[in-house]
Amino acid sequence: MxxxxxxxxxxxxxxxxxxxxxxxxxxxxxxxxxxxxxxxxxxxxxxxxxxxxxxxxxxxxxxxxxxxxxxxxxxxxxxxxxxxxxxxxxxxxxxxxxxxxxxxxxxxxxxxxxxxxxxxxxxxxxxxxxxxxxxxxxxxxxxxxxxxxxxxxxxxxxxxxxxxxxxxxxxxxxxxxxxxxxxxxxxxxxxxxxxxxxxxxxxxxxxxxxxxxxxxxxxxxxxxxxxxxxxxxxxxxxxxxxxxxxxxxxxxxxxxxxxxxxxxxxxxxxxxxxxxxxxxxxxxxxxxxxxxxxxxxxxxxxxxxxxxxxxxxxxxxxxxxxxxxxxxxxxxxxxxxxxxxxxxxxxxxxxxxxxxxRFRRRNISDDIGLRGDAAHVFGCGDAHQAVAWLLRPGLEDAPAARGKRLLHRVARGTGASLTLTLPGLDPGAYEAVLWDTRAGRECGRLRAVAEGPAGLALPLRLSGPDLALAIRPI
Missing domain, CATH: 3.20.20.80 (Glycosidases)
Structure with a gap:
């Protein structure tokens, strides 16, 4: 042992x-x-x-x-x-x-x-x-x-x-x-x-x-x-x-x-x-x-x-x-x-x-740019990496159990296109790994360039209720 x-x-x-x-x-x-x-x-x-x-x-x-x-x-x-x-x-x-x-x-x-x-x-x-x-x-x-x-x-x-x-x-x-x-x-x-x-x-x-x-x-x-x-x-x-x-x-x-x-x-x-x-x-x-x-x-x-x-x-x-x-x-x-x-x-x-x-993160949830109101956004990052999670605000009734109506609501939502802009990253090329939190697997990758104060802009298609991202330098 x-x-x-x-x-x-x-x-x-x-x-x-x-x-x-x-x-x-x-x-x-x-x-x-x-x-x-x-x-x-x-x-x-x-x-x-x-x-x-x-x-x-x-x-x-x-x-x-x-x-x-x-x-x-x-x-x-x-x-x-x-x-x-x-x-x-x-x-x-x-x-x-x-x-x-x-x-x-x-x-x-x-x-x-x-x-x-x-x-x-x-x-x-x-x-x-x-x-x-x-x-x-x-x-x-x-x-x-x-x-x-x-x-x-x-x-x-x-x-x-x-x-x-x-x-x-x-x-x-x-x-x-x-x-x-x-x-x-x-x-x-x-x-x-x-x-x-x-x-x-x-x-x-x-x-x-x-x-x-x-x-x-x-x-x-x-x-x-x-x-x-x-x-x-x-x-x-x-x-x-x-x-x-x-x-x-x-x-x-x-x-x-x-x-x-x-x-x-x-x-x-x-x-x-x-x-x-x-x-x-x-x-x-x-x-x-x-x-x-x-x-x-x-x-x-x-x-x-x-x-x-x-x-x-x-x-x-x-x-x-x-x-x-x-x-x-x-x-x-x-x-x-x-x-x-x-x-x-x-x-x-x-x-x-x-x-x-080596992730000297700070909370950036309030600083992340999100075009439209299609999701709530949570995030942390430093000059080299970032983690973000998007959650749709839409709700619907949870399925009933044992024939009883439940007074609970769960997150749902149809597909939505949006642009996520992350601040604070050093200029350069980055890759975002998209993560399906329910299936526990990667569901795509995006590449983009951070260009100073404008931040790193990522065009996304949010097809489910939520999505996690890991952003790292290429």
């Missing part, structure tokens, strides 16, 4: 590479150790089934899963119980999962707690002082000194046991930092990062001779009500990349069509890049129809959800995000559909068309 290379930031570009310098892009989604596809890990009930699943993911272009060391929806998946005592069955579970991921070639974005269930099931949690734990209140999770030591001990245990492997893509030091976890002290975010981040980085360097990348994540809508938290989330100097969770109200968390969510993701990605000043990578590490699923107890119709998923991932990538974002399934059961796996594979086949380690 070949040791899996570690993941690093590209030098001078907002993307990722392996330790050997090969481009690497996070394509994947959130999973949990108690959900159907990984539940066979617990007490080693079906390790071959889990390995088959991981191989299927790899063959679908998936490179990374976002996982929580503790997913506390029930009382039998606590990593520590009582606080400070690591449960042998859970340690065995993670031993097996890391071994399988190493064998298959799958990486993990790892966060130590599922803070949602830690919060809503606080009376059961081992860290609760009422259960013998260190913390007097869930509102002090980020600021309690005694709890902080337990958090660091958990991370230390994890890296001592599993951190020598390239399976860990990065640490999400805290899932969805929120002022409510810090007595509404916004300054506590930076204090936590300044304490926990260097502790883990120094320990890993001592143990392994290098350290895994680090980020923290945030529930995206909280940035609107607490704008001061943007600084530690997007710009903290001790973090390697930035991450947010795209749960915008109405458009993403309870979608009625498949175009509005894409527009929201394009805007949210552009806004996130606007916070970043040092070319660190950015990725959405959670999104999905959470309000539809959790509050309205509704699973989106599969065909509609497949298109919603595909549109979000292309809006994220084309707007300058690293990869296609990471879906929280929010389906019953909690698994991605076959159509979503097909969409991930289609995105993965597009990636070799771009020289990511």
């Amino acid at each position: 070949t040791e899996l290379p570690w993941i690093e930031r590209a030098a001078g570009a907002p993307y990722f590479v392996t330790a050997q310098g090969e481009p690497w892009t996070p394509i994947g989604q959130n999973d949990a150790i108690s959900w159907p596809e990984l539940e066979g890990l617990f007490r080693r009930r079906d390790l071959p089934g889990v390995e088959r699943h991981l191989r299927h993911l790899r063959d679908s272009g998936v490179t990374c899963l976002r996982l929580m060391l503790e997913y506390a929806q029930g009382n039998h998946r606590f990593l520590e119980r009582p606080a400070g005592r690591f449960v042998p069955a859970m340690v065995q579970l993670w031993d097996d999962l890391f071994r399988l991921c190493e064998r298959v070639g799958m990486r993990v974005l790892l966060t130590p707690f599922d803070t949602f269930f830690t919060w809503v099931r606080w009376r059961h949690h081992p860290y609760n002082a009422a259960n013998g734990g260190p913390c007097s209140s869930r509102t002090r999770l980020l600021v309690c000194p005694e709890t902080r030591e337990f958090v660091k001990a958990r991370l230390a245990f994890a890296t001592r046991r599993w951190g020598g492997s390239g399976v860990i893509f990065a640490w999400d030091l805290w899932n969805e930092m929120h002022p409510a976890q810090a007595e509404n002290r916004h300054g506590a975010f930076a204090e936590f990062i300044d304490d926990v981040g260097p502790f883990l980085r120094n320990l890993e360097t001592e143990l392994h001779g290098r350290a895994h990348l680090q980020c923290v994540s945030v529930f995206g809508p909280e940035l609107l009500s607490s704008p001061a938290i943007a600084d530690p989330i997007f710009r903290h100097p001790r973090l390697d990349f930035a991450s947010s969770h795209f749960y915008e109200s109405g458009t993403i968390d309870h979608p009625a069509d498949t175009v509005a969510p894409a527009l929201a993701v394009g805007r949210l990605t552009r806004d996130a890049l606007g916070h970043i000043t040092d070319l660190r990578p950015f990725l959405d590490s959670e999104h999905g129809p959470i309000h539809s699923f959790k509050d309205r107890h509704s699973t989106l119709p599969e065909e509609f959800d497949d298109e919603y998923f595909r549109h979000i991932q292309w809006a994220h990538l084309a707007s300058g995000g690293a990869g296609g974002g990471m879906r929280w399934p929010n389906r019953s059961p909690h698994v991605l559909t076959p159509g979503m796996r097909t969409a991930q594979a289609a995105l993965s086949r597009f990636l070799p068309l771009v020289d990511w380690p």
